[in-house]
């Protein structure tokens with residue numbers, strides 16, 4: 001990183017040389033600019049504590065042209081973990097130099113990011129609100145504020161800001177489309193619903209989830225939570241309705257609900273519903289856990305041989321390490337005594353291989369793990385973590 005900072009010096013000096021070709025005044029300014037940057041970089045890179053007065057003195061001699069370099073320099077300090085120096089630089093710049101409005105906004109955004117990195121959330125929020133007040137139609141300030149609420153898990157504030165953003169910005173704005181507000185609002189309501197359930201407010205739990213669907217009818221998360229609630233209340237037909245919506249919106253989530261889906265089908269008002277669902281499963285490409293659960297239901301209703309026939313038919317269509325592992329485990333039981341030990345070794349090896357494979361991955365940043373996160377811990381996007389499918393997954 002230090003090399004990168006030093007790279008700024010010849011660039012600044014070269015900028016000074018070109019300026020000097022135009023007139024003497026500009027040459028002097030460029031020379032001062034390069035010298036100031038050189039001095040400040042040295043001070044900021046040194047291990048001793050930089051006195052604010054020293055920085056203020058050199059900034060006082062700086063014109064607005066150098067400001068963007070100072071902003072970039074502060075950002076570099078933040079990225080390498082020197083948040084205190086980044087804050088000092090950006091704060092000093094804002095307090096000392098008269099900046100034109102665009103540069104002033106850039107410096108404020110940079111300072112808000114410094115505060116955010118330092119955990120000074122109140123100060124970061126105050127700056128974002130100031131920026132929004134200065135230009136309410138600029139989506140990036142709103143998005144930064146909403147991200148801040150998300151990191152703080154302040155879901156009520158996140159809802160308020162998302163609604164205010166929707167009201168302030170025309171709906172055909174490309175950035176507001178990218179912000180994916182309906183999906184976010186649904187997740188914020190799901191988060192509040194979880195809190196309500198935790199605190200024992202059952203009625204509020206249901207209302208918040210319905211609200212989530214009013215913003216984003218395809219919210220798989222809200223449908224799963226409402227389906228599971230209906231199952232607890234014995235309203236099996238409602239369960240089926242919500243789970244069908246989950247499958248339509250995000251078919252990869254079927255493994256999360258397959259057990260509950262079969263539980264609801266067993267108590268559904270339509271006796272044909274269970275047979276129809278099994279037929280539906282036969283006709284689609286399935287994750288291994290869906291195949292395994294369906295196999296057990298078929299075995300229970302039509303006998304073990306029929307269950308195994310379904311299993312073989314399905315795993316040939318979508319082979320995976322998990323299905324191979326289970327098949328080898330089954331072979332241990334039926335292997336000849338002299339071969340059993342070898343088959344057991346293969347089964348144990350496959351257990352280890354499968355255990356090391358993550359269950360879920362983010363399709364955007366590649367973050368992976370064994371928990372289904374609705375918001376990716378790697379890139380903070382919503383609904384991008386999904387079940388891994390294919391040979392190494394489901």
Ligand SMILES: [Zn+2]
Nearest residue numbers: 362365376379
């Ligand atoms: Zn991600």
